[in-house]
Amino acid sequence: MKNQQILLAARPTGAVEERHFKLVEAEVPRAKDGEFVLRAHYLSLDPYMRGRMDDAKSYAPKAELNEVMVGAVVGEVIESRNDKFQVGDFVQARSGWQEYGVSDGSGVRRADPKFVPLSAYLGAVGMPGVTAWVGLNEHGKPKAGETVVVSAASGAVGSAVGQLAKLKGCRAVGIAGGKAKCDYVVNELGFDACIDYKAGGLNAALKAACPKGVDIYFDNVGGNVLNTVLDHMNAFSRVPLCGQISGYNDVSKLVISNMRSFLVNRIALRGFIVSDHMDLWRPALAELSQLVHDGKLKYRESVVQGLENAPKALIGLLRGENFGKQLVKLV
Amino acid sequence: MKNQQILLAARPTGAVEERHFKLVEAEVPRAKDGEFVLRAHYLSLDPYMRGRMDDAKSYAPKAELNEVMVGAVVGEVIESRNDKFQVGDFVQARSGWQEYGVSDGSGVRRADPKFVPLSAYLGAVGMPGVTAWVGLNEHGKPKAGETVVVSAASGAVGSAVGQLAKLKGCRAVGIAGGKAKCDYVVNELGFDACIDYKAGGLNAALKAACPKGVDIYFDNVGGNVLNTVLDHMNAFSRVPLCGQISGYNDVSKLVISNMRSFLVNRIALRGFIVSDHMDLWRPALAELSQLVHDGKLKYRESVVQGLENAPKALIGLLRGENFGKQLVKLV
Numbered sequence: 001m002k003n004q005q006i007l008l009a010a011r012p013t014g015a016v017e018e019r020h021f022k023l024v025e026a027e028v029p030r031a032k033d034g035e036f037v038l039r040a041h042y043l044s045l046d047p048y049m050r051g052r053m054d055d056a057k058s059y060a061p062k063a064e065l066n067e068v069m070v071g072a073v074v075g076e077v078i079e080s081r082n083d084k085f086q087v088g089d090f091v092q093a094r095s096g097w098q099e100y101g102v103s104d105g106s107g108v109r110r111a112d113p114k115f116v117p118l119s120a121y122l123g124a125v126g127m128p129g130v131t132a133w134v135g136l137n138e139h140g141k142p143k144a145g146e147t148v149v150v151s152a153a154s155g156a157v158g159s160a161v162g163q164l165a166k167l168k169g170c171r172a173v174g175i176a177g178g179k180a181k182c183d184y185v186v187n188e189l190g191f192d193a194c195i196d197y198k199a200g201g202l203n204a205a206l207k208a209a210c211p212k213g214v215d216i217y218f219d220n221v222g223g224n225v226l227n228t229v230l231d232h233m234n235a236f237s238r239v240p241l242c243g244q245i246s247g248y249n250d251v252s253k254l255v256i257s258n259m260r261s262f263l264v265n266r267i268a269l270r271g272f273i274v275s276d277h278m279d280l281w282r283p284a285l286a287e288l289s290q291l292v293h294d295g296k297l298k299y300r301e302s303v304v305q306g307l308e309n310a311p312k313a314l315i316g317l318l319r320g321e322n323f324g325k326q327l328v329k330l331v
Numbered sequence: 332m333k334n335q336q337i338l339l340a341a342r343p344t345g346a347v348e349e350r351h352f353k354l355v356e357a358e359v360p361r362a363k364d365g366e367f368v369l370r371a372h373y374l375s376l377d378p379y380m381r382g383r384m385d386d387a388k389s390y391a392p393k394a395e396l397n398e399v400m401v402g403a404v405v406g407e408v409i410e411s412r413n414d415k416f417q418v419g420d421f422v423q424a425r426s427g428w429q430e431y432g433v434s435d436g437s438g439v440r441r442a443d444p445k446f447v448p449l450s451a452y453l454g455a456v457g458m459p460g461v462t463a464w465v466g467l468n469e470h471g472k473p474k475a476g477e478t479v480v481v482s483a484a485s486g487a488v489g490s491a492v493g494q495l496a497k498l499k500g501c502r503a504v505g506i507a508g509g510k511a512k513c514d515y516v517v518n519e520l521g522f523d524a525c526i527d528y529k530a531g532g533l534n535a536a537l538k539a540a541c542p543k544g545v546d547i548y549f550d551n552v553g554g555n556v557l558n559t560v561l562d563h564m565n566a567f568s569r570v571p572l573c574g575q576i577s578g579y580n581d582v583s584k585l586v587i588s589n590m591r592s593f594l595v596n597r598i599a600l601r602g603f604i605v606s607d608h609m610d611l612w613r614p615a616l617a618e619l620s621q622l623v624h625d626g627k628l629k630y631r632e633s634v635v636q637g638l639e640n641a642p643k644a645l646i647g648l649l650r651g652e653n654f655g656k657q658l659v660k661l662v
Binding site for chain 1: 388389390553557566567572573574575578582583585586587588590591593594595596597598599600601602603604607
């Protein structure tokens with residue numbers, strides 16, 4: 001029995017390629033006193049990972065070269081020398097891109113696959129769901145009747161933002177790439193409208209989809225989409241800024257020319273990272289898990305099988321080729 | 332006895348010129364029931380006036396062509412048919428670019444030239460002072476030991492921002508144009524440092540002046556200065572955005588390329604207009620007038636004599652040629 005791992009082999013300048021990763025085999029770790037070993041069932045792939053690959057100051061430590069690439073998994077405890085975790089427990093942990101991880105329990109959250117599917121703890125009932133919840137509720141402060149626009153609307157964060165906004169009585173308008181994603185966002189997730197940014201005419205489409213302007217723009221992408229939405233913001237509107245995927249490979253894509261709107265419309269923009277709000281995870285997860293359990297918060301997953309396919313899947317995610325929450329199934 | 336007035340004669344595209352204004356003479360108005368007539372002693376010139384000259388959506392109605400140009404004055408009541416205002420009372424009113432105005436009292440605030448100089452009610456104890464107070468306290472939320480940077484630091488708003496920040500125990504760093512203004516900001520106003528943005532090397536100068544980074548950037552100018560300061564913001568820093576004078580003639584100057592900083596540093600940026608916060612004027616003015624009275628809040632004025640010189644003075648203000656609060660003395 002071996003432990004497949006993927007290491008960060010080189011730092012990309014620009015787009016990520018498969019050669020930036022390296023698949024290796026190591027021994028399966030053993031638990032020391034106070035630790036447990038988990039077998040990962042799913043690895044989560046997320047846009048933030050691009051930032052960890054850079055050698056730049058950011059809000060979290062970078063991934064180290066020739067170390068296991070960082071990431072969150074859900075899995076099962078298979079050996080334990082920690083009183084709080086028993087063999088057979090399901091957990092969510094940040095053990096990275098490998099099949100087996102060891103943990104002392106810090107930062108680990110329990111998962112209950114009898115209540116919601118195990119993989120949901122990496123999506124709607126995990127970091128992406130809490131990101132949606134925190135950004136919308138804490139920074140967006142939606143009021144019934146307001147219009148909420150969200151980019152990357154079919155993704156793990158965006159799909160939750162729009163559905164939570166609908167539950168608050170808001171008009172939810174998505175922005176996504178391609179007709180299939182837009183159809184899904186409206187027909188399956190229940191958004192009021194979804195705009196295909198690849199179809200051109202974003203400005204006119206926003207005007208049509210948001211007849212009363214935009215009160216909250218939950219931004220996952222930055223760049224030209226943000227710049228265009230700024231033209232439609234209402235007075236005293238809010239922009240929770242959670243991602244800038246359009247510029248992860250090339251920051252020059254993030255230029256904003258519509259700064260005048262911030263002053264004219266007294267816009268409050270706030271960059272936020274969900275890990276700054278650990279106090280909110282408990283209430284957020286309680287609500288999100290209940291909503292998923294009750295079928296009121298839907299999500300879609302893109303699952304690839306096998307750790308060796310994780311690099312290709314991350315590259316696709318960063319190009320917007322995934323459709324819903326991107327996962328790697330390891331078991 | 333005639334009433335000199337200046338009308339908005341044409342809307343500028345780009346820089347303001349004297350031909351955009353027209354000096355006319357009208358009859359001195361008489362008070363109807365419930366009204367009073369005031370004689371203006373000082374007219375205030377402010378950067379926001381550039382925005383009122385445009386035919387563009389903004390936070391306040393535009394100035395109308397061939398009407399008296401909008402603006403605030405301090406003056407003396409010379410005739411009254413309003414119970415609340417007596418002949419001889421001093422008031423601050425928005426009667427515009429003219430010697431005599433008529434008012435029903437709405438939006439008028441009292442001035443007490445025995446407590447602070449009359450002209451201060453247009454500056455440190457008026458709209459600019461309240462703008463500084465609201466932006467710093469409500470949006471900036473300064474904590475002792477933090478670093479506060481403010482642009483247009485020798486101006487009516489910026490000079491108050493830095494002095495209020497010092498009173499809160501912060502490090503105050505100004506940005507201003509030219510050595511004379513910078514010397515004044517440090518030596519007279521007591522800022523810890525002031526950077527001459529015209530001297531070049533803004534990035535290195537900010538690094539030297541803000542060894543612990545920037546916690547609050549109170550922005551009056553936008554554009555390249557904002558973009559450069561964004562490189563120095565700390566985690567969880569705040570940007571009260573109150574003006575964008577660098578782009579008033581040409582919005583293309585307002586482009587921002589440093590958007591990544593908003594996410595990486597979780598910056599909260601908020602555009603605000605002081606007239607949205609009427610509930611805060613009373614506490615702000617109470618504090619500001621006491622500070623001016625006690626000599627703890629200093630200011631400098633640039634005064635031109637005669638209404639006919641107001642257009643030229645506004646043009647100079649928009650070019651940064653004024654030094655301190657720009658006023659037109661009418662009496």
